[in-house]
Amino acid sequence: MRLIDLTLKELWHRKSQLVSGLLAITLGIGVIVGIRSFSVVSEKAVAVNLDNLGANILVLPQSSSVDNYYAADIDASTFPEEYVEKLVTSTIPGVDNISPKLTRRVKVGNENIVLTGILPKSEIASKPIWQRGGIQGQQAAASCAPSGPKKYADAKLQRKGIDTLANNDCFIGSGIALRLKLKEGSKLTIMDKEFTVAKLLPETGTVDDDRVFANLHTVQALLGTGEQISAIEIMGCCSSISEGLLGKLRNVLPDTRITTIGQIVSTQIENNKLMSKISLVFLIIIVFVGGISIGNYIWGNVNERRKEIGILRMIGYHKRHIYYILVLKALLMGLVGGIAGYILGTLGAMWLGPQFSGIAVSPIYMYFFYSIVVAILISIIGSLIPAYMAGKIEPFSNMQED
Amino acid sequence: MLIQIKNLTKTYQRHDGAINAVDNLSLDIPKGSFVTITGASGSGKTTLLLILGGLLQPTSGKMSYNARELDLLKEKDMATFRSNHVGFVMQSFALVPYLTALENISIALNVKDKDNDKNRKRALQLLEWVGLDDRTTHYPKELSAGQQQRVAIARALANNPDLLLADEPTGNLDPTLSEEILGVLKEINQKQGTTVVMVTHSPAAAEYGDTKIQLKNGKLHTNEKV
Ligand SMILES: Nc1ncnc2c1ncn2[C@@H]1O[C@H](COP(=O)(O)OP(=O)(O)OP(=O)(O)O)[C@@H](O)[C@H]1O
Ligand SMILES: [Mg+2]
Numbered sequence: 001m002r003l004i005d006l007t008l009k010e011l012w013h014r015k016s017q018l019v020s021g022l023l024a025i026t027l028g029i030g031v032i033v034g035i036r037s038f039s040v041v042s043e044k045a046v047a048v049n050l051d052n053l054g055a056n057i058l059v060l061p062q063s064s065s066v067d068n069y070y071a072a073d074i075d076a077s078t079f080p081e082e083y084v085e086k087l088v089t090s091t092i093p094g095v096d097n098i099s100p101k102l103t104r105r106v107k108v109g110n111e112n113i114v115l116t117g118i119l120p121k122s123e124i125a126s127k128p129i130w131q132r133g134g135i136q137g138q139q140a141a142a143s144c145a146p147s148g149p150k151k152y153a154d155a156k157l158q159r160k161g162i163d164t165l166a167n168n169d170c171f172i173g174s175g176i177a178l179r180l181k182l183k184e185g186s187k188l189t190i191m192d193k194e195f196t197v198a199k200l201l202p203e204t205g206t207v208d209d210d211r212v213f214a215n216l217h218t219v220q221a222l223l224g225t226g227e228q229i230s231a232i233e234i235m236g237c238c239s240s241i242s243e244g245l246l247g248k249l250r251n252v253l254p255d256t257r258i259t260t261i262g263q264i265v266s267t268q269i270e271n272n273k274l275m276s277k278i279s280l281v282f283l284i285i286i287v288f289v290g291g292i293s294i295g296n297y298i299w300g301n302v303n304e305r306r307k308e309i310g311i312l313r314m315i316g317y318h319k320r321h322i323y324y325i326l327v328l329k330a331l332l333m334g335l336v337g338g339i340a341g342y343i344l345g346t347l348g349a350m351w352l353g354p355q356f357s358g359i360a361v362s363p364i365y366m367y368f369f370y371s372i373v374v375a376i377l378i379s380i381i382g383s384l385i386p387a388y389m390a391g392k393i394e395p396f397s398n399m400q401e402d
Numbered sequence: 403m404l405i406q407i408k409n410l411t412k413t414y415q416r417h418d419g420a421i422n423a424v425d426n427l428s429l430d431i432p433k434g435s436f437v438t439i440t441g442a443s444g445s446g447k448t449t450l451l452l453i454l455g456g457l458l459q460p461t462s463g464k465m466s467y468n469a470r471e472l473d474l475l476k477e478k479d480m481a482t483f484r485s486n487h488v489g490f491v492m493q494s495f496a497l498v499p500y501l502t503a504l505e506n507i508s509i510a511l512n513v514k515d516k517d518n519d520k521n522r523k524r525a526l527q528l529l530e531w532v533g534l535d536d537r538t539t540h541y542p543k544e545l546s547a548g549q550q551q552r553v554a555i556a557r558a559l560a561n562n563p564d565l566l567l568a569d570e571p572t573g574n575l576d577p578t579l580s581e582e583i584l585g586v587l588k589e590i591n592q593k594q595g596t597t598v599v600m601v602t603h604s605p606a607a608a609e610y611g612d613t614k615i616q617l618k619n620g621k622l623h624t625n626e627k628v
Binding site: 003 | 516
């Protein structure tokens with residue numbers, strides 16, 4: 001029996017007390033890991049999109065919230081599809097690739113997915129009146145796209161270039177493919193309608209990974225919305241935007257909210273900054289609360305173990321051995337608390353992320369080590385004073401009996 | 403001489419004034435002897451025993467072990483002294499509650515030697531020697547008082563001490579069990595040559611000693627060799 005065995009046995013012996021001793025540190029680490037996992041994904045996605053989307057314009061219903069770019073169109077209210085025609089016929093210069101969408105959250109089996117209806121180019125082309133917009137748009141893109149064609153590699157833009165999308169076909173994000181175990185050619189039934197997966201979209205790290213794209217008119221029929229849409233995406237020419245394109249668009253569609261993605265993204269960046277600050281504040285709080293709570297727990301433990309510590313001293317163990325078993329115990333508790341906190345925070349972010357902001361959060365494995373290191377450091381620091389006090393306990397003698 | 407103490411005093415400060423629990427006491431304990439200490443309650447028996455075992459610092463006085471003077475104020479040295487040379491048997495057994503009989507012994511062996519397998523074997527041997535080889539995985543609360551005291555004796559012997567100190571080892575035991583335990587102590591003294599110092603209230607138990615000491619108010623009252 002070594003001292004580490006003794007420490008493990010003692011931990012196990014008083015395992016029910018561990019829960020309360022670990023609560024603060026587990027929750028604390030959990031909250032930080034949760035916030036950080038969420039905001040890292042969000043920051044990364046913002047960076048990608050800011051880079052790629054440049055001067056995109058989003059037309060949303062008046063009542064929609066623009067706090068979160070990724071989810072701005074999800075479950076938003078709707079406006080008539082004929083607004084698209086209004087836009088096209090207005091012949092405002094500098095408007096490219098007008099792309100209407102209708103988005104709703106639906107369930108497939110037990111999985112939540114985001115169903116987005118989009119119009120393929122072929123259908124836009126089939127409406128003579130829209131063709132003009134398309135041609136104009138191509139010229140506009142060629143003349144003022146922010147920086148070259150490679151920008152269009154982004155999946156979000158790619159899908160505007162979708163040429164055909166049959167009524168029974170759908171495109172699916174990589175997250176959906178993984179969760180529902182689908183591949184190209186698989187069948188997918190949404191609200192009793194069977195779709196064929198025509199294409200798997202590459203991973204983007206945004207809510208798009210959890211989206212199913214289908215033909216707008218099919219989706220409208222499925223959801224029973226009639227000719228309604230929840231957003232129009234427009235490639236606007238950057239110089240046109242600075243020349244007051246947004247104002248002109250607002251004149252054409254007065255009862256909508258028209259904003260550039262840049263504006264939405266900067267709101268998002270503000271949110272992310274706030275999150276970072278909150279997690280820093282949490283980190284400071286957890287260091288104090290977690291350290292004090294572990295220290296308090298170890299202090300209670302020392303008092304409970306006075307006799308036993310006296311016995312160890314009696315049979316010849318030194319003070320440093322007593323420090324060792326207590327600090328080791330704190331270290332083990334920190335380890336458990338760190339692991340539990342990481343799991344709690346990661347699962348929490350993965351579960352809550354999509355619910356609140358439509359962001360698919362994936363685990364950040366590096367935080368596993370950070371969580372453990374931080375939790376262990378906090379626990380050890382918290383245990384130092386109680387361990388020091390325990391060293392002062394006199395060797396056992398009958399006189400100390402209760 | 404195994405132990406020599408000279409002018410040893412232990413003063414306790416209490417709210418009603420200072421008290422000398424051990425009062426200017428000098429005593430020689432020969433190697434291989436079996437010393438019994440008796441005396442009224444509060445006469446300083448436990449205090450003297452704790453000082454002998456290096457568990458308690460005296461207020462003044464000297465103590466030497468094998469003719470070498472001990473630095474009674476150096477706590478580290480005294481802990482090493484305890485693990486190397488002294489075994490303790492207490493009235494209340496003083497076993498660690500969440501460790502089994504075997505573990506209670508091997509944790510004492512671990513102070514001196516980290517070889518876990520070797521310690522396990524030695525702990526088993528010791529339990530066999532006190533007749534508890536079928537109780538190795540029992541926890542203290544699953545053992546009778548007599549069995550617990552045997553585990554405590556086995557633990558006290560773990561590191562082959564030269565000096566075995568026992569404070570009323572039979573105080574919590576019935577007469578039959580007491581005799582058994584006293585027999586074990588006598589055997590340790592005679593077969594292994596371990597020096598035993600035992601505090602007791604019982605005149606019958608005191609008869610086991612070859613040197614009988616009586617304390618009165620922290621001073622030596624009688625010191626008779628048989
Ligand atoms: N920690 C202490 N603080 C103050 N006084 C103490 C302390 N320990 C012992 N004493 C006092 O010292 C004296 C001797 O105590 P000690 O325990 O050595 O007596 P004892 O002979 O072992 O008694 P008993 O037979 O009752 O065990 C007593 O008067 C006791 O009250
Ligand atoms: Mg006593």
